[in-house]
Structure formats: C-alpha cells, structure tokens
Amino acid sequence: MNSMSYKGYTARIEFDERDDIFVGRVLGVRDIISFQGASVAELRTEFHLAVDDYLADCAEQGISPDKPASGKIMLRIRPEVHAAATIAAQAAGKSLNQWADEVFERAAHS
Template identity: 75%
Template sequence: MSCMRYKGYAARVEYDERDDIFVGRVLGMRDIISFHASSVPELHEAFRGALDDYLADCAERGVTPEKPASGKVMLRIRPEVHAAASVAARAAGKSLNQWADEVFEQAAMA
C-alpha cells in the first residue's frame, strides 16, 4: 500500500491481484472519490482526473469541495498522557497546540 498526493489531497493505493489493477481512494473525506488503472502512469492520470472531476462537479453545483483536513483535531487521550504532553510543551516553551502540531508533523513524515 502506498500514498499519492495531488492538489493537497492524498489517496491510498493498493494492488488488486484478482483483477490485476491498482485501486485508489482519496483519504480523509466523507465523499467517496475512487479510481483505478492497470499501470502506474495510468494510475497518476486516473487520480488527477477523478479529483479534477470532483472539484469541477462541486463548482458546477455551487458547493464548497470537502477538504481532506480542517486543521482542527479533537483527541481523547489518557489523562496521564495529556499531563505529560502539557509538561513537554511547557518545557519546550510552546503551547500544547504548537507542540502537538510539531509532534504530529514529525510522526506523519516518518
């Protein structure tokens, strides 16, 4: 499984052995945007086409396209983890939001 990116959106790609094709789906959205192809170049084209079609359809209907992330995250974590994160943020001279943003970024890029 791997990930593709286009216009700020990410898609998960898997190989379907039964049908001998690559299948992708845009991540982080309620709307379902999927695509498939039999080669990697076709897969890139199918992803761009599916996303461009989605954005064009939203524009035609006068609706705002769904974004993969709003920038707001609500987490439920154990109190001891929350306390430790708060201490780590203060020790780094940052707010919990600033600290968490950096930690999330490092984890996501790993």
C-alpha cells in the first residue's frame, strides 16, 4: 500500500490514471477526509491541509477529532486459538499483550 503519514494520521494513496492525478484518503477515522494532487509534492501539501482543516473544524465545533487508534483492542476469537496464543506467548517469555503486539506489528507490515 502506498501511504503518507502526518500528525498521527495515515492516508492511502492511489493514482487515478484517467484524471492523471494522485488521490488520497485518510484511514482509520469515521469522517471522509480525502485530497488530491498532480504531483507528490502537491499531494503531500494537500494531505497536510486536509488533516489541518479536519482538526480545525473539530475544534470549531467543539468535538474531539477521531484518533486513528487508541491502542486498545477487544477481540473475540475461538477458545483454541486463545489457548494456543497464550502458550506461544508463555513459551516466548512474554505476556499475551506483548506477544500479540509483536504479531500484529509483523502482520501489519508484511
């Protein structure tokens, strides 16, 4: 995935061949935050402006902006998977949270 990050927000970047422009969309928030640019430099500038505008709009309305992630996650998994993960964490000398954090990181970056 082609992406950009700014102020903790990440955007997916695609190239629109028909219009000959780069198009981006901020991920991990409920609101639709999109932007575009004819060059990478213009795209980056528009991304920064879109995030800054979003944050300013939230402040003006007195609402908290969505954060991409809180760091807390609740999963429902099969008991046998939970047991196997617990055993794998213990075998690695780690808590289940530490082990899961490493597994999620590897999966997210593969």
